[in-house]
Amino acid sequence: MTHRQDVHGAKRWLLIALMGLASVAQAQKSSTDSIAEYRAMLQDGNPADLFEAKGEDLWKQKRGPKNASLEQCDLGKGPGVVKGAWVELPRYFADTGRVQDLESRLLTCMEQLQGFKADEIAKTPFGRGEQANVTALATWISAESKGMKFNLSQSHPQERVMYEVGKRLFFMRGGPHDFACATCHAQDDKRIRLQDLPNLTQQPGAGNGFGAWPAYRVSNGQMWSAQLRLNDCYRQQRFPYPLFGSEATIALGVYMGVNGKGGEATAPAIKR
Amino acid sequence: MTRSYLHLASAAAVLALTACSAPLPSSADLDKLTQDIVARSFRAQGQAGVDRLQPDEDNRLCSEADRTGAPVDAKLAQAIEARNMATIKGPSDGKYLGDWKEGEKIAQDGRGKTWTDPANMANGGNCYNCHQISREELSYGTLGPSLYQYGKIRGVTDPNSAAAKPIVEYTWGKINNARAYNACSSMPRFAHKGILTEAQIKHVMALLLDPTSPVNK
Numbered sequence: 001m002t003h004r005q006d007v008h009g010a011k012r013w014l015l016i017a018l019m020g021l022a023s024v025a026q027a028q029k030s031s032t033d034s035i036a037e038y039r040a041m042l043q044d045g046n047p048a049d050l051f052e053a054k055g056e057d058l059w060k061q062k063r064g065p066k067n068a069s070l071e072q073c074d075l076g077k078g079p080g081v082v083k084g085a086w087v088e089l090p091r092y093f094a095d096t097g098r099v100q101d102l103e104s105r106l107l108t109c110m111e112q113l114q115g116f117k118a119d120e121i122a123k124t125p126f127g128r129g130e131q132a133n134v135t136a137l138a139t140w141i142s143a144e145s146k147g148m149k150f151n152l153s154q155s156h157p158q159e160r161v162m163y164e165v166g167k168r169l170f171f172m173r174g175g176p177h178d179f180a181c182a183t184c185h186a187q188d189d190k191r192i193r194l195q196d197l198p199n200l201t202q203q204p205g206a207g208n209g210f211g212a213w214p215a216y217r218v219s220n221g222q223m224w225s226a227q228l229r230l231n232d233c234y235r236q237q238r239f240p241y242p243l244f245g246s247e248a249t250i251a252l253g254v255y256m257g258v259n260g261k262g263g264e265a266t267a268p269a270i271k272r
Numbered sequence: 273m274t275r276s277y278l279h280l281a282s283a284a285a286v287l288a289l290t291a292c293s294a295p296l297p298s299s300a301d302l303d304k305l306t307q308d309i310v311a312r313s314f315r316a317q318g319q320a321g322v323d324r325l326q327p328d329e330d331n332r333l334c335s336e337a338d339r340t341g342a343p344v345d346a347k348l349a350q351a352i353e354a355r356n357m358a359t360i361k362g363p364s365d366g367k368y369l370g371d372w373k374e375g376e377k378i379a380q381d382g383r384g385k386t387w388t389d390p391a392n393m394a395n396g397g398n399c400y401n402c403h404q405i406s407r408e409e410l411s412y413g414t415l416g417p418s419l420y421q422y423g424k425i426r427g428v429t430d431p432n433s434a435a436a437k438p439i440v441e442y443t444w445g446k447i448n449n450a451r452a453y454n455a456c457s458s459m460p461r462f463a464h465k466g467i468l469t470e471a472q473i474k475h476v477m478a479l480l481l482d483p484t485s486p487v488n489k
Binding site for chain 1: 294296297302303305306309310312313314315316317320321322324325326327331334335336338339385386387388398400401402410411412413414415458460461465466467
């Protein structure tokens with residue numbers, strides 16, 4: 001998926017959304033509104049529903065070498081508590097002694113409860129094998145917090161350290177283009193091509209941006225998890241490849257999630 | 273509630289507060305930790321090697337300024353601009369402008385240098401991602417200023433004239449290495465970082481400065 005393809009996707013979209021509008025000037029003014037309308041139309045049938053259903057099944061199914069379900073998985077609010085867990089992640093977990101996001105926490109549960117090898121899943125490409133299952137699980141779990149407000153903890157010292165590290169990563173310019181996350185996501189009301197860019201340093205941008213993933217992407221017909229969203233951001237930043245569930249991506253999750261405090265969880269959203 | 277209960281309650285609140293505000297590591301320690309985490313969190317993929325994570329001094333200073341909201345001080349900014357200015361070379365054949373039609377293609381093209389791009393492809397300029405340029409292209413970004421009528425607004429009627437020389441040279445320098453003029457500019461340093469070739473930069477120059485380019489209509 002390249003920028004150019006993204007852009008072509010956006011253009012195709014714009015054409016659909018703008019059908020019936022006569023003048024170029026008019027098109028310019030209303031393109032964002034039209035995209036919002038198109039998105040609203042799509043909400044009626046968000047294919048993320050299918051991934052949600054798959055995720056719920058996977059949570060309850062006995063699977064893996066230990067033939068166990070994930071129903072005793074502790075996502076931070078106690079074993080088996082799913083509702084409201086996602087709007088408090090990433091958080092510190094005493095049993096692993098580290099801050100984890102939803103996806104890295106799912107790997108812990110899949111290893112401990114079901115006997116899968118977390119390392120192997122982390123190395124599996126997105127969308128394949130158990131990785132696809134992690135995405136479906138994350139989709140269902142996030143949907144269970146839909147409409148709730150983000151409220152990440154900053155009470156554990158490691159949570160505060162990860163926020164500070166995440167902030168440093170967010171502003172870290174690098175690669176051949178000298179891009180940082182902040183290059184595109186630290187100002188209000190900016191666009192890349194026609195795509196609106198959320199300001200992830202504060203509300204409401206942080207809640208709107210961070211709170212939308214996992215999301216179904218119409219342009220490529222894929223369900224994208226939060227880890228994949230960050231992975232592709234780094235690709236477009238021309239950085240090397242961030243490891244799945246790496247400390248860097250989790251720290252960024254803490255930074256954005258804390259900045260989004262009070263924002264509403266909209267995941268699983270639908271994106272162009 | 274009795275007075276002693278109140279005292280107890282406030283003592284507990286202070287304790288809780290102290291526990292919550294356990295001092296963070298120093299800023300320098302957090303910088304070091306971040307570097308360690310970066311080193312552990314990425315791997316090479318395609319042409320995107322981990323060497324890309326080595327921050328140069330300019331980026332380190334500008335990242336810190338962005339994060340803290342305190343701009344780099346004037347002296348430091350001058351030093352950054354001076355060393356970036358020193359990287360800029362004039363066109364090897366003395367000609368600044370190429371073909372605006374090729375320039376438009378480069379401005380449209382956002383590909384190149386990602387881990388999914390072949391290392392030997394010609395990179396795009398990404399220009400429309402951030403700038404309005406021609407009037408016809410509606411799909412433009414707003415991170416950078418509009419460049420529509422760039423040459424016309426600046427009174428460039430003949431790019432080869434003595435009158436146009438300062439703006440032609442400035443534009444050349446800006447595309448080659450934007451941080452020669454603005455220490456912490458967000459614009460990629462197209463020549464300095466090997467994103468665009470000299471020939472490609474000439475084409476983009478023509479898009480902006482050639483009076484026959486649609487940009488200047």
